[in-house]
Amino acid sequence: MDGKVCVITGGASGIGLASARRLASEGATVVIADLDETRGPEVAEELGGLFVRTNVADEDSVKALFEQTVAAYGRVDVAFNNAGINPTEDNSILTTGIEAWAKVQTVNLTSVYLCCKYALEHMVRQKSGSIINTASFVALLGAATSQISYSASKGGVLSMSRELGVQFAKEGIRVNALCPGPVNTPLLEELFAKDPEQAQRRLVHVPRGRFGEPEEIAAAVAFLASDDASFVNAATFTVDGGISAAYVTAE
Numbered sequence: 001m002d003g004k005v006c007v008i009t010g011g012a013s014g015i016g017l018a019s020a021r022r023l024a025s026e027g028a029t030v031v032i033a034d035l036d037e038t039r040g041p042e043v044a045e046e047l048g049g050l051f052v053r054t055n056v057a058d059e060d061s062v063k064a065l066f067e068q069t070v071a072a073y074g075r076v077d078v079a080f081n082n083a084g085i086n087p088t089e090d091n092s093i094l095t096t097g098i099e100a101w102a103k104v105q106t107v108n109l110t111s112v113y114l115c116c117k118y119a120l121e122h123m124v125r126q127k128s129g130s131i132i133n134t135a136s137f138v139a140l141l142g143a144a145t146s147q148i149s150y151s152a153s154k155g156g157v158l159s160m161s162r163e164l165g166v167q168f169a170k171e172g173i174r175v176n177a178l179c180p181g182p183v184n185t186p187l188l189e190e191l192f193a194k195d196p197e198q199a200q201r202r203l204v205h206v207p208r209g210r211f212g213e214p215e216e217i218a219a220a221v222a223f224l225a226s227d228d229a230s231f232v233n234a235a236t237f238t239v240d241g242g243i244s245a246a247y248v249t250a251e
């Protein structure tokens with residue numbers, strides 16, 4: 001990753017943080033784009049990169065993120081569009097109100113549209129780039145423990161990534177959707193740490209018998225970002241411990 005400039009949204013925590021560390025360890029220059037004005041600058045300092053306070057749901061903020069990246073480093077090679085939310089007020093369609101629905105759509109899906117749009121402006125000019133959009137295993141599987149807007153937003157991320165990968169392939173740009181299984185991050189811990197029964201209800205479906213670790217997702221991000229993945233495009237890249245392939249798991 002030597003010399004590659006990588007923008008990571010949600011880079012202050014969880015999967016984004018582990019990926020920033022992994023990419024930086026391989027020689028990349030990282031730009032941490034996050035709402036978190038405490039952790040964001042700390043992570044950027046730790047990794048010798050740049051923090052840009054960004055709200056991925058806001059068009060001007062996203063446009064400025066990629067402009068500032070190019071102003072600082074001259075190019076953008078990788079856009080890891082990863083920031084997302086999973087609020088508890090988004091649950092069954094019967095109880096999820098339009099405001100909760102809309103908030104999740106904006107932060108999880110409109111954000112990816114914006115980040116792709118403004119990353120692509122630079123990548124098309126460069127005639128190179130790798131975009132990785134974080135979808136989820138819930139874009140592939142249904143859950144009775146519903147989070148209706150979250151699942152719908154991730155389905156949108158998956159199909160948008162596929163379409164962009166097809167559209168821009170001849171311009172030297174790859175666009176892939178990453179579909180992590182359940183991963184031990186603050187986002188998941190917030191949901192299940194207080195409720196082991198809820199966690200167990202999910203764990204039974206994971207063939208591997210445990211949740212993933214952020215570093216295991218970061219390894220896939222490092223691959224998709226790199227030239228080793230030069231023929232991986234418009235893919236649904238699952239890193240889920242086998243959950244999306246399972247019917248009955250071992251006892």
Ligand code: NAD
Nearest residue numbers: 010012013014015034035055056083084136182183185187
């Ligand atoms: P996390 O909560 O640990 O980190 C998310 C980061 O995004 C935080 O630093 C937060 O400040 C930032 N963020 C939130 N809203 C933002 C906004 N509007 N603008 C800029 N930054 C914002 O979450 P995570 O578990 O690392 O999740 C990262 C991505 O992976 C999300 O898209 C999530 O949906 C997806 N995902 C997570 C899991 C899992 O089990 N953890 C599974 C599949 C997919």
